[in-house]
Amino acid sequence: MALFKAGVVVLDCAEPEKLAEFYRELLEGERTAESANLVEIRGADGIRLAFRRDVNATPPSWPRPENSLQAHLDFLVEDLDEAERRVVGLGGRPIETRDAAGPYEERGYSDxxxxxxxxxxxxSTAPKQG
Known part of the structure; x- marks a missing residue:
């Protein structure tokens, strides 16, 4: 039996209720726990995220160098354009970055x-038709 199990990723923010709602809708999930300073959600695929109140939270300035990245989430999608429309429709913002290095097509955003x-x-892992 593993000594440690995957827990939950916690993001600090000034308004955890609002941020939890953004990710709950994005991930088609549900709220699983809530207190005065913490809201936790579980996405449709099982990912667990929590949002902790920190009235002094300041967002990272990435990709600008004056502040560190702090934390970063990656989400796998089958259609980048459709996923981008959803993110922007929920209040997310594209982050202007240079061409990403690596073998994957990806786009950056901020919540x-x-x-x-x-x-x-x-x-896609589906066999080609035709």
């Missing part, structure tokens, strides 16, 4: 509180 995340194209 309404300024945390950065990436949508990465998940190659």
């Amino acid at each position: 309404p509180a300024g945390h950065s995340f990436t949508l990465r194209l998940q190659p």
